[in-house]
Amino acid sequence: MSAPDRPDDVGPLDPAASLRVIHETQERARAASEPDARLLFAIWGVAWLGGYLALWASARATGALSTGPAYAAFGVAILAAVVVTAVHSIRRTAGTRGLSARQGATYGWSWFLGFVAQAAIVGGLASAGAPPEVVALAANGIACVVVGLMYLAGAIAFDDRGLLVIGVWILVVAAGATLAGVPGTFLLMALAGGGGFLLMAAVEHAALHRRRRAATLAGLAGHAGSGRG
Amino acid sequence: MAEEPLDPVIHATARLRVTATLAALGEGDEMSFPKLQRLLGMTAGNLSTHLRKLEDAGYVRVTKTHEGRTPATYLALTPRGRVAFEEYTQAVTTLLKGARP
Numbered sequence: 001m002s003a004p005d006r007p008d009d010v011g012p013l014d015p016a017a018s019l020r021v022i023h024e025t026q027e028r029a030r031a032a033s034e035p036d037a038r039l040l041f042a043i044w045g046v047a048w049l050g051g052y053l054a055l056w057a058s059a060r061a062t063g064a065l066s067t068g069p070a071y072a073a074f075g076v077a078i079l080a081a082v083v084v085t086a087v088h089s090i091r092r093t094a095g096t097r098g099l100s101a102r103q104g105a106t107y108g109w110s111w112f113l114g115f116v117a118q119a120a121i122v123g124g125l126a127s128a129g130a131p132p133e134v135v136a137l138a139a140n141g142i143a144c145v146v147v148g149l150m151y152l153a154g155a156i157a158f159d160d161r162g163l164l165v166i167g168v169w170i171l172v173v174a175a176g177a178t179l180a181g182v183p184g185t186f187l188l189m190a191l192a193g194g195g196g197f198l199l200m201a202a203v204e205h206a207a208l209h210r211r212r213r214a215a216t217l218a219g220l221a222g223h224a225g226s227g228r229g
Numbered sequence: 230m231a232e233e234p235l236d237p238v239i240h241a242t243a244r245l246r247v248t249a250t251l252a253a254l255g256e257g258d259e260m261s262f263p264k265l266q267r268l269l270g271m272t273a274g275n276l277s278t279h280l281r282k283l284e285d286a287g288y289v290r291v292t293k294t295h296e297g298r299t300p301a302t303y304l305a306l307t308p309r310g311r312v313a314f315e316e317y318t319q320a321v322t323t324l325l326k327g328a329r330p
Contacts, residue, residue: 013242015324021242022249022318025269029253032268033260095264097303099257 023215033096035089037162038208041201043081048194051077052186059183065132066186103157110153114146133182140185144174144193162204169196235324238286239317243271244279248288251306252314259292259303280304288313 013021051074058070066074086108093104122139130138151167154160170193177188239248246269254260266276283289288310292303306314 013240013245015321018240018245018321019318019325021245025246025249026253029250029268032264033254095261096254096258097261098255098259098305100255101258 027212033092035092038201038204039088040085041166041197041204043084045194045197045199045201047077047081048197049190050194051075052190052194056183056186056190059186065136065182107150107154107157111146111150114150115143118142118146136182137178137185140189141174141178144170144177144189148174162200162207166196166200235320236313236317238282238288239313241279243269243275244283245317247276247279247283248306248310248314248317251289251304252311254305256308256311257305259305262302262304265304283310286310286313 054070054073054077055066058066089104089108093101118139121142122135125138126135148167148169148171151163151170155164155167173188173192173196176192177185180188239245247265250265250268251260262273262276266273269276271279280289280291284291287307290305290307292305294301294303
């Protein structure tokens, strides 16, 4: 039934070729089984930058709260980012199971539940008679707290320094954006929040390039261990 | 100098690629047969042959299960396989350094 070894499967490997095979294979395996942090940071950076700038521009133009169309634009930007994140993460991790898959699923669900609670709290404040400005500030601030704490949870679960940095930063943005009031809160969310994500995308990209170059220089592959990127 | 021979179970391109791929997963993680096959671009028969050799050496654990009604096969490195891969990587790295002036 099974095919015999092809000649290239058993051919002699010199040490450099072995290390090259290890390096290339592992790079490919990671790319096919772990979500790309660069893509996720970039998509959320664009969504926050565009969405919150729309809210800010509309709030400034009307001198009060943002208009319906601005909120619609914001909603579309966030929804698009959610869909891209979910599809990308599910596709990358499909075909693997075990501890990482369970951690990933719990992490994904925690994000979702955090925002369900955020929506309920904001809705509760509004129906209890909170003024629109308070509702807008609470919606932004609580969303930021959820995001910041989820990144910190990710930093713990995946031992990831990038998530630690962005988690702390987003908590700072949460405090600042709420103190800024309307409409400054939207500008801060766009520039500091969205800008922070875009900066992290660039940092992750540079780090990946540095790792690849170092691996290529150090005897083609160096010691390609089994650690996670 | 007297070199220990490289582990013959791992020291063949196809099995090295299988081992390296599974070693890239976290400990306690498994990969499905179709995903491994797609990643390595090997035929199912060829991959099975090499997996059997790795399993016989105690390096790979093969888990057969069902997802709904479809049978599914998952592969993972055993702790012994992970150690063997680390030692192999260390050995070729040392060889490469020794080959340099």
